[in-house]
Amino acid sequence: MSSQALDQFLSSNIEDLKTKGLYNFIDTLQGANGPVICIDGKSLINLSSNNYLGLATDYRLIDASVKAAQTYGAGAGAVRTINGTMDLHIELEEKLARFKKTEAVIVYQSGFNCNMAAISAVMDQHDAILSDELNHASIIDGCRLSRAKVIRFKHSDMNDLRQQAKEAKESGKYHKIMVITDGVFSMDGDIAKLPEIVKIAEEFDLITYVDDAHGSGVLGAGAGTVKHFELSDRIDFQIGTLSKAIGVVGGYVAGKKQLIEWLKLRSRPFLFSTSLPPAATASSIASVDILMNDKELIEKLWENGNHLKNGLSRLGYDVGQSETPITPCIIGDEVTTQQFSKRLYEEGVYAKAILFPTVPKGTGRIRNMPTAAHTKEMLDEVIYVYEKVGKEMKLI
Ligand SMILES: *Cc1c(COP(=O)(O)O)cnc(C)c1O
Numbered sequence: 001m002s003s004q005a006l007d008q009f010l011s012s013n014i015e016d017l018k019t020k021g022l023y024n025f026i027d028t029l030q031g032a033n034g035p036v037i038c039i040d041g042k043s044l045i046n047l048s049s050n051n052y053l054g055l056a057t058d059y060r061l062i063d064a065s066v067k068a069a070q071t072y073g074a075g076a077g078a079v080r081t082i083n084g085t086m087d088l089h090i091e092l093e094e095k096l097a098r099f100k101k102t103e104a105v106i107v108y109q110s111g112f113n114c115n116m117a118a119i120s121a122v123m124d125q126h127d128a129i130l131s132d133e134l135n136h137a138s139i140i141d142g143c144r145l146s147r148a149k150v151i152r153f154k155h156s157d158m159n160d161l162r163q164q165a166k167e168a169k170e171s172g173k174y175h176k177i178m179v180i181t182d183g184v185f186s187m188d189g190d191i192a193k194l195p196e197i198v199k200i201a202e203e204f205d206l207i208t209y210v211d212d213a214h215g216s217g218v219l220g221a222g223a224g225t226v227k228h229f230e231l232s233d234r235i236d237f238q239i240g241t242l243s244k245a246i247g248v249v250g251g252y253v254a255g256k257k258q259l260i261e262w263l264k265l266r267s268r269p270f271l272f273s274t275s276l277p278p279a280a281t282a283s284s285i286a287s288v289d290i291l292m293n294d295k296e297l298i299e300k301l302w303e304n305g306n307h308l309k310n311g312l313s314r315l316g317y318d319v320g321q322s323e324t325p326i327t328p329c330i331i332g333d334e335v336t337t338q339q340f341s342k343r344l345y346e347e348g349v350y351a352k353a354i355l356f357p358t359v360p361k362g363t364g365r366i367r368n369m370p371t372a373a374h375t376k377e378m379l380d381e382v383i384y385v386y387e388k389v390g391k392e393m394k395l396i
Helices: 004-019 059-072 080-084 087-100 111-122 137-146 158-171 194-204 257-266 268-272 278-293 296-314 334-346 376-392
Strands: 036-039 042-046 104-108 128-132 149-153 177-182 207-211 237-241 251-255 327-332 352-354 364-368
Touching: 042 376, 059 278, 080 268, 087 104, 087 237, 087 251, 087 278, 104 111, 104 257, 104 268, 111 137, 111 177, 111 207, 111 237, 111 251, 111 257, 111 268, 128 137, 128 158, 137 149, 137 177, 149 158, 158 177, 158 194, 177 194, 194 207, 251 257, 257 268, 278 296, 296 327, 296 376, 327 334, 334 352, 334 364, 334 376
Parallel strands: 128 149, 128 177, 177 207, 207 237
Antiparallel strands: 036 042, 104 251, 237 251, 327 364, 352 364
16 A cells, blocks of 8 residues: 555645646657657647757668667666776767867766766865756756755856856855856757856856757757857866757767766766667767768758748747747747647647746747758748637737
8 A cells, every 4th residue: 555645745746737737748659759740640740859950760870770789789788887888889989079079078878867977076065056047957956966056147147147156256165166057048049158158267267067958969060059159178068968969869078088087987877877778879879970971951950940930930920039940939928828839739730838937927938949850841831830820819
């Protein structure tokens, strides 16, 4: 018999989410996460994945993963430090280091794990972390795990960051101070102000940490936000994921040799969690190869992003301040936004509503994530549906 206290806790909290309209119903895909997906037997144009370059379903990745599974097996068999390090893992790390133009790279099982691993490997209770208020949940959790004092600064507000950095430094209370930011903020598609962050970091001797999950494969000819600003030798930690533009699963930290050496010695997900399976590792290698040699997919992604953004904005929608292909469409009221998303679904467009508390109250939006795999016809159909639904709901 289960504990009554637990049952009570669960049922009252689940009920609470339902009454507040915050309960998350999860859709199940029947088949691949491509530009068109199938849910409940219904075919939908997919604008909700992070598969920016369409590589998740690329035959070159699929071939590489099949071959690796046949040669190396389905699982890696151990953690990296015992005997779970295969030549494939080393090849992927060396390739990523060349791709990111850093001295070295360490690969983890996910981007989320990178932040669990890297922050607490260098920061502790004697330190402070300046963190953008809109940073990703895994950064927030990684900071907490480190037990450092977390000081939030207003989103991309460089005056606030400078002020907080100055106070932290002058207080003399902290051994080390780190500034940490997303490279691209995925809710609005805006880019972190890295040139200014680097200047402030140099003035106050801050360690710099950029989580570029949404920038890699998108900005800086694919190498990411840090490369986009040509700041590769001035950022200490670059985090990337293998699960978004790269199209597979996993994450990595890129930086100086000594930093990566330390993470291999001390970071806990590397020491205590089994390494990536051969198939995932080999398909990531194939994906990075494609990214290094072929810029066409990135160009297509931007072309598609601009096409959608211009189309929606021509209809009179507020597409926000995005500087990347991520295209928010701000509707406003939470209930209207949810209704809008539901109507899009009925009309064959899968785009998620993002609501309070993920974004500020009254700025509910549909977040559209176009990819390189969408055709112009698909995006024109999306724009047509936005026009139809918007007129019907008297929003445009
Ligand atoms: C998606 C994301 C992650 C998590 O990456 P996974 O590889 O999916 O675990 C980490 N940080 C940021 C900023 C992200 O957007």
